[in-house]
Amino acid sequence: MENLAAPTTPVRLAPRRVTITDLAEHLGMTKGTVSRALNDYADISETTKTRVRREADRMGYRPHAQAQAVRTGRAKSIGLVLQIDEHDGQSPFLKDFIAGLTGATSEIGWTLTVGSATSDDDMIQTMARMVDERKVDGFVLPRARVNDHRLNYLTSQGVPAILYGRSNFFAEDTAAYFDISGEDAMEDAVMRLHALGHNRIGYVGGVDVFNFTHLRHEGYREGLDKAGLDYDAGLVRWGARTAQDGADAFRSLIESSKPPTAVVFSTDETALGAYHVARDLGLRIGDDVSVVAYDGIPEADHSDPSLATYRVDNRSAGHKLIEMLKAIIDGAPAPSQRLLETAKFHAGGSISAPRRTSEELRAYIL
Amino acid sequence: MENLAAPTTPVRLAPRRVTITDLAEHLGMTKGTVSRALNDYADISETTKTRVRREADRMGYRPHAQAQAVRTGRAKSIGLVLQIDEHDGQSPFLKDFIAGLTGATSEIGWTLTVGSATSDDDMIQTMARMVDERKVDGFVLPRARVNDHRLNYLTSQGVPAILYGRSNFFAEDTAAYFDISGEDAMEDAVMRLHALGHNRIGYVGGVDVFNFTHLRHEGYREGLDKAGLDYDAGLVRWGARTAQDGADAFRSLIESSKPPTAVVFSTDETALGAYHVARDLGLRIGDDVSVVAYDGIPEADHSDPSLATYRVDNRSAGHKLIEMLKAIIDGAPAPSQRLLETAKFHAGGSISAPRRTSEELRAYIL
């Protein structure tokens, strides 16, 4: 006996849990019957069902999730794998998002299993491990990319998944998704600025691996179109991710020979970078130059002046993603689970009617 | 050994996983033997072990985690329950922390199960559910409180847990913890300021439900002591949590009749609140008034001037917490798992030798 590689003795767990066998014994029936009663099978009488249920929660019975999983193949858990080498930008977003996800999962009696990855390959491997070990029944995929590799992998494996965002430019996705229309917001932003009297409206976009970057840029373009303004590549900057990137882009726009009198940023974070530059140049945002952005991070509200932005409710997004994913896992066809909502405009002190023309602005800066 | 036609399965496209029975069949031995070989039992020959292992990963065998859990009682998962009604302050902290936790859990082949709660009662219930369903083997408890109720519950139930922080003021905790000595940092901050020439050093502390609030305050006190300065309750403010709170506290200190020339904040976030107030009052931080804080959030680095602070590595903290918790789950006595590290000072432009005395400062402000 001592030659067995017995693992070190585990710590004592809670007072022995009540199993379905205990329950069956107390009720004087077989565990099969108890199981079917609890799972609401049609071949169990109403009388028996209520008797079983009552006794179950009198005794504090909770089914052993793992044991159920062995037979049913359902881990009753949703997977979420975070890319952790990424820039910090998802931080503010993360907490609300997780709150939404966990809230919804616990409502249906499931749990959220979180992993992390340091590279694209690692991401796939981490997800593969979770699937192979049957730890999760499906995945939520935040920060959708163009032609998202996670989605490609999972669908090839037949694992249910849902995107937060879209992944196929403007073409209809083949997969399930929940998204908020950034393009509508950008379009609205441009038209709103135009209505205030702005005619030179700049744009600072994001990194092109993310699908939303393309969508929002298209929205900006659409907005110009509806406002009757021409698209001028000189007014557009790309690839901004951090506040610093936003600052650089803003400086390059505002110091150009024909500076914009208003700038639309595709994210709040990059927009806030512009605040420092403006201060440096002696410009007052919301007065000398207007700024609108997108996301609705807390800092946007606390900045001075407060940033006009389109607010995204990540909490409710997380909630809906779980509901939709659950439907897919339960057999709904993925294409039936697609939802696109719009962000709400949140007024702020960062926009106003133009005080100076582009020329005057340039002269003022010099 | 003829191949039967595949049964007509529902939507489950995933290629049927290889089970331990398949593996045993291929190897021509019983699944019991295979299991023991894979789990490195002493009564299996080395030859057989390697043969089994080789075949296992040739066939891509991955044990079904849930099935293992049924017999072993190990879910191979760590629980983390977030309080989601809380102020946003834990956002920046959250991502790094989760990265550390998930990184460490996946290194040992485990996973992280995340839940959320909206109140203290909900917190206990959520944890109870995870334990009862045997979804987790132990908990990491972030944001330790004084006499932490989560810890009390879990130890009463015999469920392994580890605190991120301490929960018993200065008395030795009875439970396991990993923490970073905020008190040492505060003490060092005061002495550092004193060495620069400051003699009136204010303090802005946190909310008293959290244990670290008391520890850091005591560190401040200790620092004064070592610097030979008297503790003056008029220089101390409590209960600051948000940037706004920090701003209010700072204003109240700086507008008092004998303002401090330097202020120690117990968190970066509250310290950054002071920046706005300083600007309003025409004071330059790091010049007219010195500020030191604690945490090392990214914004501290991007602020102008950059904030001198004590940096906490939440990623590595998460990693260590998992290692220590795993040891407890494997049978190590909880009291043996205690670790206290120190935060690294990160210089910033927010401190300098005092330019004005307290009196001059007051006059300057008026």
Add this chain to the structure above:
DNA sequence: GGTCTTGCCGAAACCGGTTTCGGCTTCCCA
């Protein structure tokens, strides 16, 4: 009154692993 349903539940197999128990070889040594 006999036959057919229908309702309801027990019995047992099953899910994919782990662990106990015992028996057969082989080796060692008297």
Add this chain to the structure above:
DNA sequence: TGGGAAGCCGAAACCGGTTTCGGCAAGACC
């Protein structure tokens, strides 16, 4: 040469559930 101890593995129980199958009893139908 015999007996005991290792060494090694097969057989089967077990973990806590779910699901299939079949049978009994009561009611419906003719």
